[in-house]
Amino acid sequence: MTEATTGAPSVYPTLLYRDAKAAVVMLTEAFGFTKDAVYEGEGDTVEHAELSYGNGSVMLGSKGRGGQFDKVMADAGPTSVYVVVTDTDAHHKHAVEYGAALGVEILMPPTDQDYGSRDYMAKDAEGNVWSFGTYVPGAHS
Secondary structure (H helix, E strand, O other): OOOOOOOOOOOOOEEEEOOHHHHHHHHHHOOOOEEEEEEEOHHHOEEEEEEEEOOEEEEEEEOOOOOHHHHHOOOOOOOEEEEEOOOHHHHHHHHHHHHHHHOOEEEEEEEEOOOOOEEEEEEOOOOOEEEEEOOOOOOOO
């Protein structure tokens, strides 16, 4: 089955964080995401947030709010998200410069891959792995 494309992404990674407000700060300040929407809930929680990078987006919220998604994700472990960047080294430099104070740990420095990409990997304060690189899925077919 093939879905029609409208220019907007069809896939949106969705993450839950114990401290979603801190995750929004980390993603915008260390990794350069743009805050598109943040809907706050009671007790210093984030009901829903949308952050974009290029033409892609991630959605996130606070763990422990009790909704259906929160319940099914309760025992889920950290996840991994890949983000296409045009200059891996500059993006990495920015993440190193601003990320340490926000709990970002660099797992792999910029590295040339056998398949032609240049990537680096980082882990956020809650264990999610963020990979940034020049490989564009589907562009090389």
